[in-house]
Amino acid sequence: xxxxxxxxxxxxxxxxxxxxxxxxxxxxxxxxxxxxxxxxxxxxxxxxxxxxxxxxxxxxxxxxxxxxxxxxxxxxxxxxxxxxxxxxxxxxxxxxxxxxxxxxxxxxxxxxxxxxxxxxxxxxxxxxxxxxxxxxxxxxxxxxxxxxxxxxxxxxxxxxxxxxxxxxxxxxxxxxxxxxxxxxxxxxxxxxxxxxxxxxxxxxx
Numbered sequence: 001x002x003x004x005x006x007x008x009x010x011x012x013x014x015x016x017x018x019x020x021x022x023x024x025x026x027x028x029x030x031x032x033x034x035x036x037x038x039x040x041x042x043x044x045x046x047x048x049x050x051x052x053x054x055x056x057x058x059x060x061x062x063x064x065x066x067x068x069x070x071x072x073x074x075x076x077x078x079x080x081x082x083x084x085x086x087x088x089x090x091x092x093x094x095x096x097x098x099x100x101x102x103x104x105x106x107x108x109x110x111x112x113x114x115x116x117x118x119x120x121x122x123x124x125x126x127x128x129x130x131x132x133x134x135x136x137x138x139x140x141x142x143x144x145x146x147x148x149x150x151x152x153x154x155x156x157x158x159x160x161x162x163x164x165x166x167x168x169x170x171x172x173x174x175x176x177x178x179x180x181x182x183x184x185x186x187x188x189x190x191x192x193x194x195x196x197x198x199x200x201x202x203x204x205x
Contacts, residue, residue: 005151008135012155014189015081015131017088018162020182021122023175026166028113041163044118045156051124052132052156056149059133070137071203077130078196084127085193088186123159134196 029037063073132152139145162169173181 001147005147008148008151009155010188011131011135011192012128012152013158014185014192015084015128016123016155016159017182017185018159019169019173019178020088021159022162022166022169022173023178024122025118025163026170028118029166037166038164040112040114040118041160041166043112043114044123045160045163047115047119048123048159049153049156051119051129052149052152055129055132056136056145056152059136063133063137071200073137074134074196074200074203077134078193078200080130081127081193081196082190085186085190088182088189090183123156 025037025041029040032040063070132148135148135152136145139148
């Protein structure tokens with residue numbers, strides 16, 4: 001079980017990508033005081049945790065109401081994660097975990113950026129939510145489901161640490177360093193996404 005929890009934690013870290021969030025967070029809070037940055041970071045993680053909890057509780061029920069099988073969701077979720085992985089490998093921005101130009105312009109004039117664009121779509125975007133539902137669909141007991149959710153919340157806590165350390169991290173890594181890490185994680189995520197698709201097809205066949 002410990003091995004599975006470590007794997008789940010790594011998956012969440014790869015999808016949320018706290019390292020890549022650092023330069024984005026720095027740009028969105030540029031010119032703000034340390035207290036403002038800290039407040040936005042903590043509030044965005046709290047909101048993201050709430051979104052995770054809601055999706056963990058109602059995700060499987062929602063699939064049943066919509067008549068979507070777990071196998072079909074694995075295939076669709078795997079394809080979605082593969083698209084995200086391709087964007088990560090080529091350092092491209094897309095609507096899966098980034099904002100549009102108009103959304104970025106709107107965010108510049110917001111005093112509170114914790115909900116949009118930080119909590120959604122940058123932290124708990126479609127990729128992270130699809131991953132959560134995929135992992136929850138593989139659980140058999142309430143204990144396993146609770147451990148998956150707890151692991152996701154721990155990953156969010158790690159993300160909070162990265163956001164709070166934005167200034168020193170950017171001083172050491174810079175944007176180029178963050179992109180290198182993102183590319184490496186993208187390769188891992190691509191392999192994981194393919195495995196989800198394979199598992200879904202195998203179950204259907």
